[in-house]
Amino acid sequence: MRFIFTVAFGALITASPSLLGTQLTIAAGDVQASQPTGEMQTLIKALSGHWSLKLKFEPSKETPQGLEGTGEETWHAGPEGLTLTDEEVFTAGPQTIIVVGLLWRDLKTKEFHAMDCSNQMSTTCDLKGAVDDVVVHWTGTELTIDEKELSEGKMMTSRVAWSDITSNTFTETGYLAPPGGPFQKIMTIHATRVTAQ
Numbered sequence: 001m002r003f004i005f006t007v008a009f010g011a012l013i014t015a016s017p018s019l020l021g022t023q024l025t026i027a028a029g030d031v032q033a034s035q036p037t038g039e040m041q042t043l044i045k046a047l048s049g050h051w052s053l054k055l056k057f058e059p060s061k062e063t064p065q066g067l068e069g070t071g072e073e074t075w076h077a078g079p080e081g082l083t084l085t086d087e088e089v090f091t092a093g094p095q096t097i098i099v100v101g102l103l104w105r106d107l108k109t110k111e112f113h114a115m116d117c118s119n120q121m122s123t124t125c126d127l128k129g130a131v132d133d134v135v136v137h138w139t140g141t142e143l144t145i146d147e148k149e150l151s152e153g154k155m156m157t158s159r160v161a162w163s164d165i166t167s168n169t170f171t172e173t174g175y176l177a178p179p180g181g182p183f184q185k186i187m188t189i190h191a192t193r194v195t196a197q
Contacts, residue, residue: 039112040105043138044084046165047075051191053090058186067093073191095120103136112136114145141165151176159183168193 071090115130175183
């Protein structure tokens, strides 16, 4: 069941020792290195804000009729736009799921990274998985996070894709696949921006 909740947020998202080690030891003369990249800025612009969520989990062995839920999430940039944090709370069936995700782009390697934390995971946050098992892609219009994880005793790949991103809506779709196998959709989230009253 951990994989469903990880997929719900993807697997979002980030933290690696390089963030605390190499990025905090930027040379004084390397001022440009501390500025967020264009790619990070477009990601922040695309997802920042408060969103209302409608969730639909596909039928499975555990829930033959599928499952629907509602929730909310807030995305916000960290200082100087170096990180993007997602704070998500939703209810699906009898469960209330809390997920906090962190995304960042390594200034040295130019690669995106992600880590998620959840009240459904025994360790709360999976730092080792963020370093070893998560691959993040941002095309400028779609965010995809792939994560290796154990599901029902088998190593699988979960994928969460944020697509159809507009200023007021986006779709978040979760998939699961065996090694080398095709992805099967397991959930869809439709998000609508909540405007300030």
